[in-house]
Amino acid sequence: EAQVTQNPRYLITVTGKKLTVTCSQNMNHEYMSWYRQDPGLGLRQIYYSMNVEVTDKGDVPEGYKVSRKEKRNFPLILESPSPNQTSLYFCASRPQGLAGGNEQFFGPGTRLTVL
Amino acid sequence: AQRVTQPEKLLSVFKGAPVELKCNYSYSGSPELFWYVQYSRQRLQLLLRHISRESIKGFTADLNKGETSFHLKKPFAQEEDSAMYYCALSGRSGGYQKVTFGTGTKLQVIP
Numbered sequence: 144e145a146q147v148t149q150n151p152r153y154l155i156t157v158t159g160k161k162l163t164v165t166c167s168q169n170m171n172h173e174y175m176s177w178y179r180q181d182p183g184l185g186l187r188q189i190y191y192s193m194n195v196e197v198t199d200k201g202d203v204p205e206g207y208k209v210s211r212k213e214k215r216n217f218p219l220i221l222e223s224p225s226p227n228q229t230s231l232y233f234c235a236s237r238p239q240g241l242a243g244g245n246e247q248f249f250g251p252g253t254r255l256t257v258l
Numbered sequence: 259a260q261r262v263t264q265p266e267k268l269l270s271v272f273k274g275a276p277v278e279l280k281c282n283y284s285y286s287g288s289p290e291l292f293w294y295v296q297y298s299r300q301r302l303q304l305l306l307r308h309i310s311r312e313s314i315k316g317f318t319a320d321l322n323k324g325e326t327s328f329h330l331k332k333p334f335a336q337e338e339d340s341a342m343y344y345c346a347l348s349g350r351s352g353g354y355q356k357v358t359f360g361t362g363t364k365l366q367v368i369p
Contacts, residue, residue, distance in 0.1 A: 176357070183267060185361030186302075186344060233302065239355065245348070246292075247357060249302040 145170045149234050149250040156224055157258050164219045164253050166234030173239035175217040176201070176247070177209065179230040186233070192217055193239055224257040231255075260285040260349045264360035271335050272368045279330040279363050281319075281345030290348040291328040293319055294359075297341045305330075305343070315339070335367045 147168045156162055168175065176191040178201075188201030192211040206228055208220040217236075221228060234250040261284040271277055283289060293305040306314045308321040308328060319330045328345060345360040 174355070178359070183361070185264075186359040188358075191356075235302075245355075246304045246307070247294075247302075247346075251301050 147248050147250040149253050153254050155256045159223050162221050166217045168236040172236035175236045177219050178233045226257045229257050260358050262347050262360035264363050266363045268364045270366040274334050277332045277335045279343050281328045283347050285349045292346040293330050294344045295341050337367050340367045
């Protein structure tokens with residue numbers, strides 16, 4: 144089944160304790176992206192990747208890191224989490240064609256709470 | 259820079275009433291526009307895209323370049339339409355396709 148998976152789905156941690164949220168897709172998509180969803184603010188892009196070893200900042204990259212060593216995986220790293228990073232995180236992927244119109248496929252979400 | 263504006267955070271309508279979720283965009287080129295839906299406790303999923311000119315679950319959306327709008331419409335709301343709706347724009351940025359989402363509108367259909 145074509146899908147985007149994220150792990151963990153739920154995480155409660157403490158300030159300053161490094162964590163990684165994994166994202167994997169099995170559709171051979173070039174483009175992958177991380178978003179955070181907060182009430183009243185909608186979806187905001189954190190980082191995106193156009194292909195292996197090609198990443199760039201989105202609208203709210205502060206406090207986050209990413210890597211794209213393989214096409215299927217795009218982990219989100221919080222080196223020193225803070226309470227303002229408490230949020231619902233979504234990973235997404237899509238083909239990176241020259242034309243638009245390509246649907247984004249979203250993961251199930253990771254609910255992170257930083258105490 | 260590209261931008262998507264959804265002016266309503268919450269839209270409440272009665273079952274059977276018409277629905278219009280507003281979306282305005284700012285983009286200098288020819289945009290690709292989408293509507294995504296998120297039902298309670300589920301992941302986002304594509305509802306429709308403007309290039310397909312399709313109707314999904316009774317919803318339609320027409321791209322109006324003059325008004326830079328892509329409003330989502332349905333003539334008769336159903337309870338199962340209650341969800342969060344996001345408008346999104348895909349545009350070229352530095353040689354790549356960048357996707358920008360609006361802040362979303364929560365649709366509440368009252369029985």
